[in-house]
Amino acid sequence: MTDLLLEATTSHMETVYCMPQALSAQPTHYCPGCTHGVAHRLLAEALDELNMRERAILVAPVGCAVFAYQYFEIDGCEAPHGRAPAMATGLKRVQPDRIVITYQGDGDLASIGAGEILHAAARGEPITVIFINNAIYGMTGGQMAPTSLSGQRTTSSPFGRVGEPLRMSELLAVLPQTAYIVRRSLHNPAHIRKAKKAILTALKAQEAGLGFSMVELLSSCPTNWGLSPAEALEWIEKHMLPVFPVGDYKVAEAVKEL
Amino acid sequence: MSRELLKGNVAIAEAALRAGMYAYFGYPITPQTELLEHLARRMPELGRVFLQAESEVAAINMVYGAACAGVRTMTSSSSPGISLMQEGLSYIAASDLPCVVVDVMRGGPGLGNILPSQADYFQVTRSAGHGDYHPIVLAPASVQEAVDLTVLAFDLADQYRHLVILAADGLIGQMMEPAELPPMRDLPAERPAYALTGAKGRPPRRIASFYLQAEAEEAYNLQIQARLARIRQNEQRSAEYFTDDAQFLVVGYGTVGRIALSAVRQLRAAGVPVGLFRPITLYPFPEARLRALAERVAGILVVEMNAGQMLEDVRLAVLERAPVHFYGRMGGAVPMPEEIVGALRQLLPTEVLS
Numbered sequence: 001m002t003d004l005l006l007e008a009t010t011s012h013m014e015t016v017y018c019m020p021q022a023l024s025a026q027p028t029h030y031c032p033g034c035t036h037g038v039a040h041r042l043l044a045e046a047l048d049e050l051n052m053r054e055r056a057i058l059v060a061p062v063g064c065a066v067f068a069y070q071y072f073e074i075d076g077c078e079a080p081h082g083r084a085p086a087m088a089t090g091l092k093r094v095q096p097d098r099i100v101i102t103y104q105g106d107g108d109l110a111s112i113g114a115g116e117i118l119h120a121a122a123r124g125e126p127i128t129v130i131f132i133n134n135a136i137y138g139m140t141g142g143q144m145a146p147t148s149l150s151g152q153r154t155t156s157s158p159f160g161r162v163g164e165p166l167r168m169s170e171l172l173a174v175l176p177q178t179a180y181i182v183r184r185s186l187h188n189p190a191h192i193r194k195a196k197k198a199i200l201t202a203l204k205a206q207e208a209g210l211g212f213s214m215v216e217l218l219s220s221c222p223t224n225w226g227l228s229p230a231e232a233l234e235w236i237e238k239h240m241l242p243v244f245p246v247g248d249y250k251v252a253e254a255v256k257e258l
Numbered sequence: 259m260s261r262e263l264l265k266g267n268v269a270i271a272e273a274a275l276r277a278g279m280y281a282y283f284g285y286p287i288t289p290q291t292e293l294l295e296h297l298a299r300r301m302p303e304l305g306r307v308f309l310q311a312e313s314e315v316a317a318i319n320m321v322y323g324a325a326c327a328g329v330r331t332m333t334s335s336s337s338p339g340i341s342l343m344q345e346g347l348s349y350i351a352a353s354d355l356p357c358v359v360v361d362v363m364r365g366g367p368g369l370g371n372i373l374p375s376q377a378d379y380f381q382v383t384r385s386a387g388h389g390d391y392h393p394i395v396l397a398p399a400s401v402q403e404a405v406d407l408t409v410l411a412f413d414l415a416d417q418y419r420h421l422v423i424l425a426a427d428g429l430i431g432q433m434m435e436p437a438e439l440p441p442m443r444d445l446p447a448e449r450p451a452y453a454l455t456g457a458k459g460r461p462p463r464r465i466a467s468f469y470l471q472a473e474a475e476e477a478y479n480l481q482i483q484a485r486l487a488r489i490r491q492n493e494q495r496s497a498e499y500f501t502d503d504a505q506f507l508v509v510g511y512g513t514v515g516r517i518a519l520s521a522v523r524q525l526r527a528a529g530v531p532v533g534l535f536r537p538i539t540l541y542p543f544p545e546a547r548l549r550a551l552a553e554r555v556a557g558i559l560v561v562e563m564n565a566g567q568m569l570e571d572v573r574l575a576v577l578e579r580a581p582v583h584f585y586g587r588m589g590g591a592v593p594m595p596e597e598i599v600g601a602l603r604q605l606l607p608t609e610v611l612s
C-alpha cells in the first residue's frame with residue numbers, strides 16, 4: 001500500500017529548483033545577505049540553459065569573488081587585480097570558439113583595471129563581463145571604490161566621499177565595438193529575473209561573435225555597508241538605483257536580432 | 259638551411275614563431291620594436307595570434323591567459339616595460355605556466371635611454387616580480403645565439419613549466435649578422451593536461467596563484483624551490499675561451515662577453531695567459547664551472563654594462579678562491595676592447611704579464 005502511494009506521489013513530482021550543473025558543490029565564503037552568491041547562481045543557470053558549461057572558462061578577479069574560479073563547475077583561473085579582461089583576451093584569442101567570462105568587482109574593474117576593461121571593450125573583444133558593483137571595496141574591509149556614491153562614508157572616506165562615482169556602463173557604451181552593455185540590479189526577485197535574462201543575452205552575443213558584452217549588477221555588501229541583509233537590499237533601491245539607473249546602455253542591432 | 263643577414267630583433271621574432279609560438283602580445287618600445295613589427299606581419303600570415311596590447315601590464319596578462327590555454331606564447335619589451343610586467347610575471351610563475359619573455363635591455367634607471375645596457379640583471383634574475391622564485395634567464399652574445407636560445411627558451415619553459423626570460427641587450431637586438439634560422443616546427447596537435455579548454459567530458463581545471471593557509475602556501479613554495487633546484491642542477495650553461503691554461507679570467511655575458519673576447523685575444527697575441535668565461539644562463543648562474551676555474555687562476559675581472567650586478571653571483575660562486583675585480587660602463591656606454599685590456603693590465607700580477 002505504502003509503496004504504491006509513494007510511487008503515485010513521485011510520478012507526479014517535478015523538479016522545480018535544483019543546483020545548476022555549472023555551480024560546484026562547494027559552499028561559498030560570502031557573507032550572509034551578500035548578492036555575490038545570487039550573481040553566481042544566475043551565471044551558472046545561464047551557462048546550463050545555453051549548454052555552455054563544457055566550453056566556458058571563467059576568469060575570477062581579486063576581490064571578494066577571488067574564489068569564484070572554484071565555485072563554478074567549469075574551467076577557471078584567477079587574474080591579478082584588475083587584469084581579468086587582459087587574461088580573458090589571451091584565453092579567447094587562442095580559442096575563439098570557447099566562451100570566456102570575467103567576473104569582476106568595482107574596485108577591480110573600474111579602478112585598478114580601468115585600462116584593461118576600457119581597451120578590451122574598445123577592441124570589441126568577444127568576452128562577457130559580469131560586473132559586480134557594490135560601491136565599495138568588500139574584500140579589503142570597506143574602503144572607497146570609484147563607484148562609491150557622493151558623500152558615502154567608507155573606512156577610507158570617513159567624512160563622506162568627495163566627488164562623483166564612475167558610471168562604467170555609460171562610459172563603455174559609447175565605444176563602437178561594444179555589443180551589449182546593460183545595468184541590472186539584484187535587490188529583489190523581479191530585478192533578479194531581469195538580470196538573468198541579461199546574462200543570457202550577453203552570453204548569446206558572445207557565442208554569436210558580436211563583440212564585447214557586459215552586465216553590470218548592483219549588488220549588496222551588508223558587511224561593509226554596516227547594514228542587515230534586508231536593509232542592504234533597501235539601500236540598493238534607495239541610494240544606488242538613482243545614481244546607477246538600470247537599463248540598456250548599448251544593444252547592438254545584431255544583438256536585438258538574437 | 260642557409261645563413262642570412264638578420265637583425266637581432268627580427269631573428270628572435272622569426273625563431274620564436276618557428277619554435278611554435280602561437281600567440282604574441284606586446285607593446286612598442288625601443289630597442290625591441292622590430293621584434294613586434296616582424297610578428298605583426300608574420301603571425302597573421304600563419305593564422306596565429308598577434309595583438310598589440312594597450313600596455314605592458316596588459317601584454318603580460320594576455321600572455322598569462324594564452325599560457326592558461328596551453329599554447330606557446332611570448333611577449334617582448336625593454337627595461338621599463340619589463341618593470342611594468344613584474345606583477346604578471348609573478349602570477350605566471352606562481353601558476354606553474356610556461357612562457358617566454360624577451361628583454362632587450364636599455365640604459366636606465368628611469369626612462370633611461372635606448373642604448374644597450376645590462377642594468378636589468380637584477381631585475382630579470384632576482385626581482386622579476388614579488389615572491390620567492392627566479393625565472394630561467396638566457397643571455398645571447400650574437401644573433402645566431404639569440405636564435406638558438408629563443409628556441410631553447412620555449413623548450414625549457416615547457417619542460418619545467420616555468421618562466422624563461424631571454425635577456426638580450428640593445429646591441430644584440432639592433433645589430434645585423436649572418437645567422438641560420440631553425441626549421442619551422444609543427445604546432446603540437448594537443449594541448450597540455452593543465453590547459454583551460456572547457457571542461458568537456460572531464461572535471462574542471464583550475465589555475466590560480468594562491469593558497470590562503472600558510473602550510474599550503476609553504477608546501478607550494480617548496481615545490482617551486484624543488485623545481486629551481488632541478489633547474490640549477492641541469493641547466494647551467496656557459497662558454498669558455500682560452501681557459502685551459504689561463505692564469506687570469508675575465509667574466510662577461512652577452513655583448514660584453516664578445517667585446518671581452520677581443521680583449522682576451524689581444525692579450526693572448528702578446529703572450530699574456532688570460533681566458534674568458536661567458537655565462538649563457540644568468541639563472542641558473544653557471545657557478546659550478548666558474549668555481550672550478552677559480553681554483554686555478556690568480557684573479558678574476560668581471561665586466562658588465564652596469565654598476566656590478568652579475569658581480570654578486572660571481573663573488574658567491576668564487577668565494578675566497580680568487581680575488582674578484584670589476585670594470586663596468588653604464589647608461590648605454592659600451593666598453594671598448596682596449597678599455598678591458600687596460601683594466602686587465604692594471605690587475606695582472608707582474609709574473610702573468612711578463
Ligand SMILES: Cc1ncc(C[n+]2csc(CCOP(=O)(O)OP(=O)(O)O)c2C)c(N)n1
Pocket residue numbers: 062063064065081104105106107108109132134136137138139140145
Ligand atoms: C595589486 C593589488 N592591489 C591591491 C590589492 C588589495 N585588494 C584586494 S581586493 C581589493 C578590492 C576589491 O574590491 P572590489 O573589486 O570592489 O571587489 P569586492 O570585494 O567589493 O567584491 C583590493 C584593493 C591586491 N590584491 N592587489
Ligand code: SF4
Pocket residue numbers: 029030031033034035036064134138139220221222223224
Ligand atoms: S564583504 Fe561584502 S562583498 Fe564581500 S562577501 Fe561580504 S558582503 Fe559580500
Ligand SMILES: [Mg+2]
Pocket residue numbers: 105106107132133134135136137138145
Ligand atoms: Mg566592490
